[in-house]
Amino acid sequence: xxxxxxxxxxxxxxxxxxxxxxxxxxxxxxxxxxxxxxxxxxxxxxxxxxxxxxxxxxxxxxxxxxxxxxxxxxxxxxxxxxxxxxxxxxxxxxxxxxxxxxxxxxxxxxxxxxxxxxxxxxxxxxxxxxxxxxxxxxxxxxxxxxxxxxxxxxxxxxxxxxxxxxxxxxxxxxxxxxxxxxxxxxxxxxxxxxxxxxxxxxxxxxxxxxxxxxxxxxxxxxxxxxxxxxxxxxxxxxxxxxxxxxxxxxxxxxxxxxxxxxxxxxxxxxxxxxxx
Amino acid sequence: xxxxxxxxxxxxxxxxxxxxxxxxxxxxxxxxxxxxxxxxxxxxxxxxxxxxxxxxxxxxxxxxxxxxxxxxxxxxxxxxxxxxxxxxxxxxxxxxxxxxxxxxxxxxxxxxxxxxxxxxxxxxxxxxxxxxxxxxxxxxxxxxxxxxxxxxxxxxxxxxxxxxxxxxxxxxxxxxxxxxxxxxxxxxxxxxxxxxxxxxxxxxxxxxxxxxxxxxxxxxxxxxxxxxxxxxxxxxxxxxxxxxxxxxxxxxxxxxxxxxxxxxxxxxxxxxxxxx
Numbered sequence: 399x400x401x402x403x404x405x406x407x408x409x410x411x412x413x414x415x416x417x418x419x420x421x422x423x424x425x426x427x428x429x430x431x432x433x434x435x436x437x438x439x440x441x442x443x444x445x446x447x448x449x450x451x452x453x454x455x456x457x458x459x460x461x462x463x464x465x466x467x468x469x470x471x472x473x474x475x476x477x478x479x480x481x482x483x484x485x486x487x488x489x490x491x492x493x494x495x496x497x498x499x500x501x502x503x504x505x506x507x508x509x510x511x512x513x514x515x516x517x518x519x520x521x522x523x524x525x526x527x528x529x530x531x532x533x534x535x536x537x538x539x540x541x542x543x544x545x546x547x548x549x550x551x552x553x554x555x556x557x558x559x560x561x562x563x564x565x566x567x568x569x570x571x572x573x574x575x576x577x578x579x580x581x582x583x584x585x586x587x588x589x590x591x592x593x594x595x596x597x598x599x600x601x602x603x604x605x606x607x608x609x610x611x612x613x614x615x616x617x618x619x620x621x622x623x624x625x626x627x628x629x630x631x632x633x634x635x636x637x638x639x640x641x642x643x644x645x646x647x648x649x650x651x652x653x654x655x656x657x658x659x660x661x662x663x664x665x666x667x668x669x670x671x672x673x674x
Numbered sequence: 675x676x677x678x679x680x681x682x683x684x685x686x687x688x689x690x691x692x693x694x695x696x697x698x699x700x701x702x703x704x705x706x707x708x709x710x711x712x713x714x715x716x717x718x719x720x721x722x723x724x725x726x727x728x729x730x731x732x733x734x735x736x737x738x739x740x741x742x743x744x745x746x747x748x749x750x751x752x753x754x755x756x757x758x759x760x761x762x763x764x765x766x767x768x769x770x771x772x773x774x775x776x777x778x779x780x781x782x783x784x785x786x787x788x789x790x791x792x793x794x795x796x797x798x799x800x801x802x803x804x805x806x807x808x809x810x811x812x813x814x815x816x817x818x819x820x821x822x823x824x825x826x827x828x829x830x831x832x833x834x835x836x837x838x839x840x841x842x843x844x845x846x847x848x849x850x851x852x853x854x855x856x857x858x859x860x861x862x863x864x865x866x867x868x869x870x871x872x873x874x875x876x877x878x879x880x881x882x883x884x885x886x887x888x889x890x891x892x893x894x895x896x897x898x899x900x901x902x903x904x905x906x907x908x909x910x911x912x913x914x915x916x917x918x919x920x921x922x923x924x925x926x927x928x929x930x931x932x933x934x935x936x937x938x939x940x941x942x943x944x945x946x947x948x949x950x
Contacts, residue, residue: 421700422741428701429745432764439764441802465698469705481764488708488715488761498822506814509788526717535811538782546774547823 427454427462432471435481442478497523500630501532503664504621507632507657508533514649517636520545520618522558523629524566527575529559532630541636543614551610552577554591555584557618558631561604564595565620565628584609603647604631608638615641619654624665632657703730703738708747711757718754773799776906777808779940780897783908783933784809790925793912796821796894798834799905800842803851805835808906817912819890827886828853830867831860833894834907837880840871841896841904860885879923880907884914891917895930900941908933 434451435443449459463479466472470484504521512519512535521533528550544551553559554577577586585591598604606616616635620628632654634646710727711719725735739755742748746760780797788795788811797809804826820827829835830853853862861867874880882892892911896904908930910922 420696421737424697424700425704425738425741426745428704429742429747429760433760435764461697462701465701466705469702471705484705484709485764488711488757498824502822505810505812506816509811509813512785513789528716534781535785536781537785540782547777548774 424462424465427452427458428466428471430454431459431462431466432481432485435479439481442475442480444478448479497530497532503661504630504632504657505533507621507653507660508535510653511632511634511650512536514653515634515646517634517641517646518543520558520616520631520633520635522556522562522631522633524553524559524562525550527553529553529556529562529631541614543635544610545635552580555580555606555609556633557604557606557616557635558633560595560598560606561618561620561631561633562628563591564598564604567627580610581608581612583607602651603643605643606635613637617641617643617646617650619647619650621654621661622658623661629661700738700741703728703734704742704747706730707735707738707742708757708761711755715757718751718756720754724755773806773808779937780906780908780933781809783897783929783936784811786929787908787910787926788812790929791910791922793910793917793922794819796834796892796907796909796911798832798838798907798909800829800835800838801826803829805829805832805838805907817890819911820887821911828856831856831882831885832909833880833882833892833911834909836871836874836882837894837896837907837909838904839867840874840880843903856886857884857888859883878927879919881919882911889913893917893919893922893926895923895926897930897937898934899937905937 430452431448431454434448436451445459445463446456448463449456452459454462463472467474467479467482470482472479472485473482500523501521508519508521516537518534518536518540520531522529522531522545524530529552530550531545531547534545534547545556551559553563577584577588577591579586585594602619604618604620606614606618608614614635615638616633618631618633621630621632623629632650634641634650706728707724707730710724712727721735721739722732724739725732728735730738739748743750743755743758746758748755748761749758776799777797784795784797792813794810794812794816796807798805798807798821800806805828806826807821807823810821810823821832827835829839853860853864853867855862861870878895880894880896882890882894884890890911891914892909894907894909897906897908899905908926910917910926
C-alpha cells in the first residue's frame with residue numbers, strides 16, 4: 399500500500415502541540431466532506447454542494463478535497479468530485495479479494511444445494527466471532543431470516559458459525575466475547591458451546607435450532623481448504639417443521655465434500671486457502 | 675479525469691496559511707492510519723503495529739486515532755482499534771441499502787432464471803455509465819466472464835447495461851463518456867448505440883454479441899419498478915453457440931414481468947423504487 403514514507407518532518411514531534419486544534423479540525427473536515435457525498439459517491443458532486451452539506455466554506459472544501467484527492471480518497475470528474483478508489487480499498491482489502499475468489503469458486507455448490515433441497519441456502523465465512531455471508535439463495539417462498547449478503551451475524555448462534563468455530567485451533571473459548579442471547583434457545587454458556595463444538599468436530603455437521611430466531615432451523619457443513627482447515631460453510635435454513643437434519647445431511651455432506659476437493663485442487667500453493 | 679486544474683477559490687485560504695502544512699499532514703496521517711489496518715479492519719490492530727505500518731510515532735498514531743475515533747472512522751476494542759461503522763457507511767450509503775433491498779426482492783427471480791435456462795444469470799443495476807452486479811449465479815461449467823458481484827462493467831457493451839440505458843429519460847447521448855472499445859464488435863459510435871437503444875426500448879430485450887468479450891453472448895431484460903422506470907436488469911450469458919435469443923427470450927420476459935409486478939406491489943409509495 400502506498401508507503402508514503404517518512405519525510406524528515408516526522409522527526410520533529412509529529413503534530414506540534416500548537417497545531418493540535420488545526421489537525422483536529424482538518425481531520426474532522428475531511429471526514430465530514432467524505433460523509434457529504436451520501437448517495438453520489440460514485441456519480442460525483444460539485445464542490446459548492448459538498449461545502450453546503452458539510453457546512454463549511456467552499457474555499458475550505460476545495461483545500462481539503464485537494465488533500466483528499468492527493469491521498470486517493472476522492473477523485474475529480476470534470477467539475478465534480480467522487481469517492482476515490484483508496485477509500486473503497488480501505489474497507490475492502492486483500493481479505494475481501496480472498497472472499498470474492500472463494501465466492502467465485504463456491505457459487506456452483508450453493509446453486510447445487512439450493513436446487514437439491516429447495517430451502518434458503520447460505521455460503522458464509524468466519525470473521526472473528528461473527529460470520530459474514532458471501533451468498534444467499536432462496537425461492538419465491540422464502541422465510542425471513544437475519545442473514546444478508548455482506549452482512550454478519552454472531553457465529554455462536556448460527557449453524558454456519560458453529561460449523562466453522564468447531565475447527566478453530568486452538569479453541570478460542572477463553573478469547574470469546576460474551577455469548578449474547580437472541581432467543582430462549584441461544585447457547586450462552588461457553589462450556590456448553592465448547593461441548594457442542596466438539597460434537598460438531600466429530601460429526602462434521604452443525605445445527606442451529608431456533609437459536610437466533612424463533613421458528614428458524616439451520617443445518618450447516620464446513621467446506622475445507624488445503625491443510626484441513628475449513629474456509630467456509632454451506633447451510634440450509636427454513637421453518638423448523640420443514641428442516642430435517644437426517645434427511646438433508648447426506649446431500650449437504652456430498653456437495654461440501656466436492657467443494658472441498660475443488661478448493662484443494664485449485665490451491666496454487668498450500669498457503670492460498672489456509673488463511674481465513 | 676484528473677484535470678488538476680486550480681480553482682480561483684484556492685486564492686482565499688480557508689485553513690489559515692500558517693496551518694496549511696499541519697492540516698495537510700494531519701489528513702495524510704489519518705488516511706495512512708486507516709490504510710494501515712489492511713486485513714484486520716474488523717478484527718482489530720494494536721497502536722504500535724498501526725504506527726509501525728503507517729510509519730509514524732506511536733504518540734502521533736494515538737493522537738490521530740483519537741480524532742478518527744471521535745469521528746466514528748475507527749473503534750476501540752480492548753487495547754486495539756478496528757475500522758469504524760462510519761467508514762463503511764461512507765462507501766455504503768443509502769444507495770447501497772436500496773440495492774440490498776432490491777437484491778433481496780429479486781433473488782428468487784435470478785434463481786428461477788438460472789433453474790430454467792441453466793446459463794450464467796446476472797442481476798445488475800445502472801450506476802452512471804457502468805452497471806453494477808448485484809448477483810451472479812452459475813453452475814459447475816461456468817464460462818469466464820468479466821462480471822462479478824459488486825463489480826462494475828461499462829453499460830454500453832453489456833446486455834444488462836443496454837437494457838437499462840435504453841430507458842434513460844432524457845436519453846443521455848450527449849453526456850455519455852467516450853464509448854471504449856473492448857472487442858471488434860463493441861459499439862463505439864454514439865449514434866449507432868442510440869439507434870440500438872431505441873430498438874431495445876421497442877422490443878424490451880437487449881443483446882450483447884461478443885461486445886465485451888469474444889465468444890460471450892448475453893440476453894437481458896429490464897425489471898420495471900413503479901412509474902415504468904427500470905430499476906434492474908436480468909440476463910443470461912454464455913458461449914455464442916449456446917445462447918439463442920429467440921429460444922430464451924420468452925422465459926426471460928415472463929420472469930422479468932413477474933419481478934416487475936412484485937416490485938410495483940411492494941412499493942410502499944410511488945417514489946420508493948423510481949430512483950436508481
